[in-house]
Amino acid sequence: MYDVAVIGAGVTGGMIARKLSSYNLTICLLEKENDVAMGATRANSAIVHAGFDAEEGTLKAKLNVKGSEMMKQVTDELGVKYKNNGSLVIGFNAEDRAVLEGLLERGRKNGVRDLRIIEKEELGRIEPNISKNVICALYAPTGAIVCPYDLAIAAIGNAMDNGVKLKLNFEVTGIKKTEEGYEISSGEEKISARYIVNAAGLYADAIAAMAGDTSLRIRPRRGEYILLDKECGGLVTHTIFRTPSKMGKGILVTPTVDGNLLTGPTSVDMEEKEDKATTPEGFARIIKEACENVDGIPFNKTITSFCGLRAVGNTGDFIINTPLEGFVNVAGIESPGLSASPAIAEYVAQLLEEQGLALSAKMDYDPYRKSMHAFREASIEEKNALIRKDRTYGKIVCRCEGVTEGEILEAIRTNPKPSDLDGVKRRTRAQMGRCQGGFCGPYIVELLARELGIPYDKVTKSGGDSYINIGETKEDR
Amino acid sequence: MTDLVIIGGGPAGMSAAVAAYESGIRDILILERDENLGGILQQCIHNGFGLHKFGEELTGPEYAWRYEKKVRELGIPFKLNTMVLDITEDRVITATSSEEGVFQIQAKAIILAMGCRERSKGALNIAGTRPAGIYSAGTAQKYVNRKGYMPGKNVVILGSGDIGLIMARRMTLEGASVKAVCELMPYSGGLARNIEQCLHDFNIPLKLSTTVVEIHGKDRVTGVTIAAVDERRRPIPETREYIPCDTLLLSVGLIPENELSKSAGISLDRITGGAEVDQDRQTSVEGIFACGNVLHVHDLVDYVSEEAEIAGRSAAEYIKGAKPGDESVRITTDGKVRYTVPQRVTADKAVNVYFRVADVYKNVTIQVYRDGEPVYAKKKARVAPGEMETLRIGEDIIKGAKELKLGLEVSGQ
Incomplete structure (x- = not known):
């Protein structure tokens, strides 16, 4: 019997599991896929929003501003790349300017620091490649970028190091009080x-619904992206949003923490929750x-294009509630x-406590995780010292x-351990x-096969039947 | 200080090393990232290599071995499993290997011979899902020929580059069924002999002016939708056709791998993707030479060797004190000729110019213009983008020229 089961190992579930691992609790994290961070966490805009978008008083507004302020420390603890690059919402005309002024007002009410509107001349100075048709912009110096799956993987790895049990390929099929x-x-398996x-x-x-709460409706909303070569990452330094309209937030252009240039997302409501296909219309719009x-x-x-599905709730806000005893919904966690x-x-920890879960701080909780980027960022001397110890x-x-x-x-040996090429x-x-x-x-397939102790042709791209090879050559098929 | 460092131990790097040695340079070092010399030829187990160079039909590994044997006999040093991370304009090379860690070498001259890479699926923006079962043709070739594994059994190939054509045959011989080779352009980008021997001989359909518009499948590819394209290469919706398959191979172009050249500040040719060079294969940075597929993509390794010998000899002369000529004559093109290598000449001597054309043309006259005046013409029944052409421009034409231009006259136009 675990104290808490967290269902879903995305960035939300992962951060919750990590937080709970700081208390004296037994926790399991359940995930239906072959790896963590496989849903909306895998494919989104990778932005730490300043917090001026959401309407004052909503959970989105409150948690965004607070989360954004916590992000620097969290990423430091987890060894995750984070860059406070600032964001700009650009306006093309007087109508846009009015909207930006509204956002400025809303942002200030939400508690976003240092927001201001800047004019064309200043804009051209800090972001020379911005379109000449832009007349002004809302400047949010607290906007930042982070890699979402890097954050989720690190949070879950840290949670596991602090005792959380991760169960992959555990697709919940029933919940009984x-x-x-x-x-x-999950099928025959029970916890x-x-x-x-x-x-x-x-x-x-x-x-x-399995637990008895039928109040939620989650709709998938498609977001397609195009990712460009690192050669292009310096084209802009800030995250560039368009002025939001009735048509949504529009296509953004941003550098990523790894130095690529990311553009997208489209925004199309879908029926099918597994349809992560990109479309020619999407590419054209981006x-x-x-x-x-x-x-x-x-x-x-362009080096790749991809599609993510946002989980859009039926209230317009994040849905974080306790519809049943001992059961917390953390749903509709779309942007931000x-x-x-x-x-x-x-x-969520606070809600669980209100539900009667005793939270006592764990003495040996360690919030730090070794950065997986340490080698890359080391000096030549440090690299050589490590190479002398480990030639690989x-x-x-x-x-x-x-x-x-x-x-x-x-990476293959570190929690949460990957078992496929995409991992x-x-x-x-x-x-x-x-x-x-x-x-x-082909060489990574070899490393995975060796480390996992499986045949070469059993290595997959992303679990399930996503085999890279179907057998040996000249084998009877 | 090392006289000559050659980056890449494939056919270009090895030929260049041998040529430099034979020109009197002894202090040579080849840096190779793979665990063997030979480069991509190691996985090209089909024959057809060496017809021009040796008058024989060799396999890729056999062709590579001819050069590796020479490198070994001459005692030219090479380091394997060694990846170059950076080159500076002053010819300082930073590299890493398990044996030596990260280390630096100052070279008197450098020859770039890093080869090319395949354009990936990501660059194409094909709509649909991203399942397992999509490989560039060269990656599939590595799985089949070097690892001994089959990537799939029902195959569609997008792009008719040579590696794609070779893999159509190879997969068929290994028991797979190749449903079709789709080519966006109205002509194939591969060699005519490969179309004949790899597709026609195996009844594999080549669908010209056709592309893959959607990929289907969640875990593994389950099919692709193909469609014909109009003259502006836009898919025609009414022609959409679903082909069930578990594998999509891509042979959609090769890109010279010039990240290191960029780090050294070398100017690149927008069309070839490789360095701009003179007749000696010297780049815009003095003392740095380039040859093989890192310079421009070749169809035949024989020409790679030939070009690498020029680079090897020239680097040797440079080390011995020769300086690049001050006066540089540019070779421009008319568009029908897409590019030339070299792009400029700095010496009054005859030069072999390699070039590619932009489209398939029949009954053409290849025309050399000197300062605007036609000075030399050569007729050809057919030229195609997939087949590299060469033309020798004599010393008399080059001497005193301010500008040279290569163009095509197509009869009837």
């Missing part, structure tokens, strides 16, 4: 927990709008969910991103560069 709490099943935190993203409604915002975006330097995640974790750090496996065998092995990619950036794994893929 028991005398002491809940019995949660029990006194409390449940439902952070199941797109499926939060289904999970809540390219058109991004080029309206920023001059000279070289889309011929990533930004709010550290604050959401604190809020001298061998570059991924030439495009400069990732060594040592870093890949370290290694998200942790190390190997296969994430220009050649997209064309050169290093």
